[in-house]
Amino acid sequence: MTELRSGLQLLCGVALAAAVLVGMRWWTGPAYALSSRDAAAVVDLIERLKPQFGDFAYDEEIADEWFDEDAAAGGLIAGAGFSRERWKVALGETIRGFVAAIPRAEVEAMLSGAREGIKAMKELDPLQKKEALDAVDEQIRALWAMRLEGAPFADTVRPYVPRLRALLTSRGGPAEK
Template sequence: MLAALSVAKFDKVALALTSRDAGTVVDLIEKLKTEFGDFAYDDDEADDWFEKDAASQKLITKAGFNQKSWKTAVDETMKGFFATIPEAEIKTVLDGARQRTESATDLKAEQKKAVLELIEEQRKEMLALREGGKPFAGVVAPFAQRIRKFTMDNLGER
């Protein structure tokens, strides 16, 4: 039984995000965004970028990733990044979006309601990402400012 537990523990550690992988993900996104545009993290973004890169420079595969390992590394890196963002900062960003929506004069009541519902969905998603990223936050923290530049810094422009 002890042997089985240590094998299970080893497997979990072997699958954990490494600093090298997180750094490579950040490097690649910074390089590829000039070709592919802004990086908007969601469930499909890693796969989309992998496919675009496979038809282009193949930088992702040259860095040692296959599609599955790339998606896992991107997911864990981004979740780890969200875990480094204080909950109060997330609240401030979304409260600002909510206030801008409520005071918008060019939106009808039903449009405002739909946007406010979307903002609430985003809040829940971001908090879930934060929670899921806690195991990776320490690995990703050294890259947080670089990740912020291609994610959060774009929010004010939208």
């Protein structure tokens, strides 16, 4: 059950990012490509800001919120050299690269486990199971698309996969203020 929960948490975190990012196509132009320095800085910033801002699940609004909240609280993001737009691009490319860097067999096992977990839920009636499976299938399609989009960034992000996995799958609320 713990493996199912961990797999579902990873799937939910990644699927949320996938659902948002699949609809977004950022043109980064030839002057900007995700560097190892920027990927490291993004991961460092997520680690440093998560206790203050809460769990991280990427979408463009959260990127903006974190930028604004951080600017009001000390400006770590800007201090790391990111403008708002560059932060959003680097953050998006890092997350997509993370999804692409997860080994395919692991992703397939996770997705299969999520589907099997839903099928095994006795508390859901057949219609609820179908709806849940349809939703998971939609997220799965988005995840595969996101992996394709993230392929150019996978090698850059690969050294940070363990840290990102921990950041995106651990759950806990924002720090008490």
